[in-house]
Amino acid sequence: MLAGGRSLIGRLAFLLLLSALAASNALAIDSHNAVGLARDIKLAESPEWLSLLHYRDALTGRESAIDAKEFFFSPEGRTDPASELYATIEAFFTPASRWLPGSHPLCRYPARAKVVGEALKLAPGDLPRVECVEYDAYMERLDPGGVTLIFASAHMESPGSMFGHTLLRIDSGEKVGMLGSAVNYAASVDPEDNGFEFAFKGLSGLYPGRFSLLPYWEKIAEYGNMEQRDLWEYPLNLTREESRLMAMHLWEIKAVESDYFFLDENCSYNILFLLEAARPTLRLTSEFSGWVIPIDTVDLALKQGVASEPAFRPSPARIIDTLSATLSDEAVNAAKKLGDGDMEAKRLLESTLSREEKARALEIAASFTQSNYLNRRISLDRYRTRLFDLTTARSGLGITDVPPESLKIPATPQTTHHSTRVALTLGAEEEEGYVQVSLRSAYHDLTDPVIGFPEGSQIQFPWLTARKYQGDGVVRLQELGFVDIVSINPIDRFYKPLSWRVGFSLTRGLTTDDDLKFLLKGGAGGATWLKRDKVAAWLLATGRVVTSPDTLGSRVGLGMESGLVVNQTERARLLLEMSAHAYPYLGRGPDFSVAVRQSYGFNRDWAALLSIGRTKGDGFDRDELSLTLNYYF
Amino acid sequence: MKRLACLIVGILCFTTVAFAGGNTGCGIGTMIFEGKDGILWESLAVTTNQICANQTFGITFGTLGCDKPGSFAGNEKLTEFVASNLDTLTREIAAGRGESVNAVADLLKVAPADRATFSAKLQANFTRIFPASDVTSAVVVDRIVEVANS
Numbered sequence: 001m002l003a004g005g006r007s008l009i010g011r012l013a014f015l016l017l018l019s020a021l022a023a024s025n026a027l028a029i030d031s032h033n034a035v036g037l038a039r040d041i042k043l044a045e046s047p048e049w050l051s052l053l054h055y056r057d058a059l060t061g062r063e064s065a066i067d068a069k070e071f072f073f074s075p076e077g078r079t080d081p082a083s084e085l086y087a088t089i090e091a092f093f094t095p096a097s098r099w100l101p102g103s104h105p106l107c108r109y110p111a112r113a114k115v116v117g118e119a120l121k122l123a124p125g126d127l128p129r130v131e132c133v134e135y136d137a138y139m140e141r142l143d144p145g146g147v148t149l150i151f152a153s154a155h156m157e158s159p160g161s162m163f164g165h166t167l168l169r170i171d172s173g174e175k176v177g178m179l180g181s182a183v184n185y186a187a188s189v190d191p192e193d194n195g196f197e198f199a200f201k202g203l204s205g206l207y208p209g210r211f212s213l214l215p216y217w218e219k220i221a222e223y224g225n226m227e228q229r230d231l232w233e234y235p236l237n238l239t240r241e242e243s244r245l246m247a248m249h250l251w252e253i254k255a256v257e258s259d260y261f262f263l264d265e266n267c268s269y270n271i272l273f274l275l276e277a278a279r280p281t282l283r284l285t286s287e288f289s290g291w292v293i294p295i296d297t298v299d300l301a302l303k304q305g306v307a308s309e310p311a312f313r314p315s316p317a318r319i320i321d322t323l324s325a326t327l328s329d330e331a332v333n334a335a336k337k338l339g340d341g342d343m344e345a346k347r348l349l350e351s352t353l354s355r356e357e358k359a360r361a362l363e364i365a366a367s368f369t370q371s372n373y374l375n376r377r378i379s380l381d382r383y384r385t386r387l388f389d390l391t392t393a394r395s396g397l398g399i400t401d402v403p404p405e406s407l408k409i410p411a412t413p414q415t416t417h418h419s420t421r422v423a424l425t426l427g428a429e430e431e432e433g434y435v436q437v438s439l440r441s442a443y444h445d446l447t448d449p450v451i452g453f454p455e456g457s458q459i460q461f462p463w464l465t466a467r468k469y470q471g472d473g474v475v476r477l478q479e480l481g482f483v484d485i486v487s488i489n490p491i492d493r494f495y496k497p498l499s500w501r502v503g504f505s506l507t508r509g510l511t512t513d514d515d516l517k518f519l520l521k522g523g524a525g526g527a528t529w530l531k532r533d534k535v536a537a538w539l540l541a542t543g544r545v546v547t548s549p550d551t552l553g554s555r556v557g558l559g560m561e562s563g564l565v566v567n568q569t570e571r572a573r574l575l576l577e578m579s580a581h582a583y584p585y586l587g588r589g590p591d592f593s594v595a596v597r598q599s600y601g602f603n604r605d606w607a608a609l610l611s612i613g614r615t616k617g618d619g620f621d622r623d624e625l626s627l628t629l630n631y632y633f
Numbered sequence: 634m635k636r637l638a639c640l641i642v643g644i645l646c647f648t649t650v651a652f653a654g655g656n657t658g659c660g661i662g663t664m665i666f667e668g669k670d671g672i673l674w675e676s677l678a679v680t681t682n683q684i685c686a687n688q689t690f691g692i693t694f695g696t697l698g699c700d701k702p703g704s705f706a707g708n709e710k711l712t713e714f715v716a717s718n719l720d721t722l723t724r725e726i727a728a729g730r731g732e733s734v735n736a737v738a739d740l741l742k743v744a745p746a747d748r749a750t751f752s753a754k755l756q757a758n759f760t761r762i763f764p765a766s767d768v769t770s771a772v773v774v775d776r777i778v779e780v781a782n783s
Contacts, residue, residue: 175739176732176735176736176739177732178718178732178733178735178736179710179714179736179739179740215713215717217714217717217718217733217736218717221718221721225721359728362727363724363727363728366724366727367724370720370721370724373662380662383661383662384660384661384662384766384767385766387661387662387720387723387724387766388661388723388763388765388766389766390727391723391724391726391727391759391763392727392759392760392763394724394727394728395726395727395729395756395757395759395760396759398729398753398756398757399729399730399752399753399756400729402730
């Protein structure tokens with residue numbers, strides 16, 4: 001048959017056979033060829049592949065941020081992108097019969113399948129045909145068309161909330177935001193853990209973190225109705241295809257747990273991986289080494305052009321506040337009575353208030369009633385009756401205009417000063433000059449520019465201050481601070497929160513000898529606006545415990561702290577503080593302190609502070625004057 | 634103690650969605666979020682950041698154990714939405730505006746140009762949609778659909 005020339009048909013048949021074999025080889029790509037091709041095109045080093053495995057550059061080469069072994073097909077997958085790629089390709093080619101329905105690797109890793117399929121130019125018939133019922137239902141339900149980055153801002157009564165929280169929202173088409181799907185990364189906390197276990201585990205990565213997907217309306221209810229926090233919604237310019245790819249990747253990591261580190265591998269950090277999977281050219285996670293503060297991730301997304309100006313979703317408390325400001329006193333009083341159940345809607349309808357005022361009062365009262373119920377201040381029966389009464393009355397008043405004031409949007413989170421602060425101070429204490437340097441890791445105190453932050457919130461931890469007097473050659477530790485939290489919450493017609501503070505530090509200036517002492521202080525009281533958003537005053541009953549580090553001898557003081565803050569302009573701020581404590585059982589005199597502090601914020605990065613104060617105690621009386629330059633980064 | 638630690642590290646512990654009532658009627662006030670309890674909590678009146686535990690992954694349609702409306706079929710999303718957001722929806726239908734009303738309009742495929750009219754129509758028919766304080770979400774869905782089609 002091979003003999004040349006003997007049989008034309010034979011040669012033709014042979015050629016046909018050869019080309020048929022060649023053609024079928026080209027069609028029947030197997031895992032071996034695919035791996036070879038992937039190697040040739042260096043797919044394992046492509047951003048498309050690396051982003052799906054959450055690889056980061058570590059000291060010893062690449063390492064995935066995902067700790068769970070089950071996420072990888074290769075035993076070296078966590079540190080070797082190539083071995084993981086080839087093992088994944090092998091897994092993709094395994095026949096469907098070897099897997100339970102819906103659990104074939106192609107169903108479990110749709111994003112990887114897409115990236116591999118496109119890079120290797122695989123045809124639909126090349127890979128095994130599989131049915132992915134759950135995955136298909138998931139994608140159909142989500143119907144990803146776009147993605148929004150959500151930032152939950154701080155609530156006044158919660159200084160810790162100043163750190164913020166970020167999550168993503170998958171939107172489908174042009175749908176109403178409320179109908180989107182929220183993607184949230186959080187720690188799985190054991191409810192049995194006590195406070196210290198909780199703090200310790202959160203900081204050291206002993207809680208597993210995982211993604212969850214839930215209706216966005218649930219998040220609105222949590223943040224808005226429960227925690228009274230505003231939400232900022234930053235639209236992302238991900239295309240429909242990129243959004244789909246993100247949803248596909250989310251499916252891949254949905255059950256995977258990573259170690260949750262409160263400080264760095266937290267909610268904000270982990271959702272960045274989803275954005276990088278959607279658009280591998282984005283450099284987000286690599287920009288962070290060390291602390292990750294949620295607002296910084298938003299700033300980065302804005303800087304890289306993937307996020308744009310946010311829409312604002314006010315919390316119900318803020319809406320009540322802005323609506324109340326448009327009403328007469330009579331109407332606000334009525335709204336409060338209605339909300340408390342002290343007045344029936346019928347009475348309001350009979351009053352001489354205008355239709356608009358009645359409508360707004362009823363809306364405020366209904367919202368306030370819902371808040372009362374969610375915070376367990378009233379029973380279900382009372383709630384239902386009251387809400388029904390108020391809403392029925394409101395419906396009868398018809399359509400009214402939205403007051404323009406209620407559409408006012410506060411300063412965006414992008415106006416806040418950065419989280420870490422370094423300060424240089426020139427001062428004089430009792431006419432002896434000094435230079436002082438201070439470093440504070442986080443976050444915001446009452447003298448810092450308040451724009452973008454709630455009034456009266458302070459959280460600092462940790463910080464270190466070193467001082468050198470002009471006469472001395474010595475640089476001394478002036479203060480080592482562990483934590484200092486202040487929550488000044490002015491009361492209003494509707495809400496009457498407590499104001500409080502707690503702090504612990506190692507500091508000088510408390511005693512005659514000016515030695516370092518441990519200071520534990522705390523207290524509670526009330527605050528009020530003297531002029532809404534401009535001037536606030538507070539008075540707290542406080543206690544303090546001063547302990548000598550060497551002898552551990554302590555004294556306990558009881559007294560008060562009071563303060564006044566004036567926001568003169570958007571940038572200038574004046575703070576007056578006063579404290580007095582007596583030491584009843586020790587026969588020592590009381591101590592007092594008073595300080596006036598004028599600060600000015602130039603921008604997000606710089607501020608200046610002029611401070612004058614006096615501290616007087618048993619055996620000492622110190623005047624102090626200083627000028628400080630703060631740099632935030 | 635846990636609350637104080639949460640304050641200090643600026644995070645807070647979990648909350649879960651819970652069912653307030655044991656009934657299957659699912660009316661106003663039956664979807665609440667549990668979580669805030671404890672003396673320290675009440676006395677400090679503090680809230681902090683949240684880390685949620687035990688959240689489920691898939692979004693499934695369910696009626697969450699509630700009775701299904703007559704017009705359930707083809708309106709699963711609407712049913713779930715109304716059941717989960719009944720309180721806010723009640724307030725916003727009464728006011729004649731609001732995102733939850735907009736969401737209902739969207740789920741009923743009301744064209745954007747017609748939404749103002751739609752909201753006004755729902756408001757005008759408030760007592761038909763919410764005939765009593767213990768109305769269930771199933772009834773509300775049915776009535777909304779009736780009003781929308783009228």
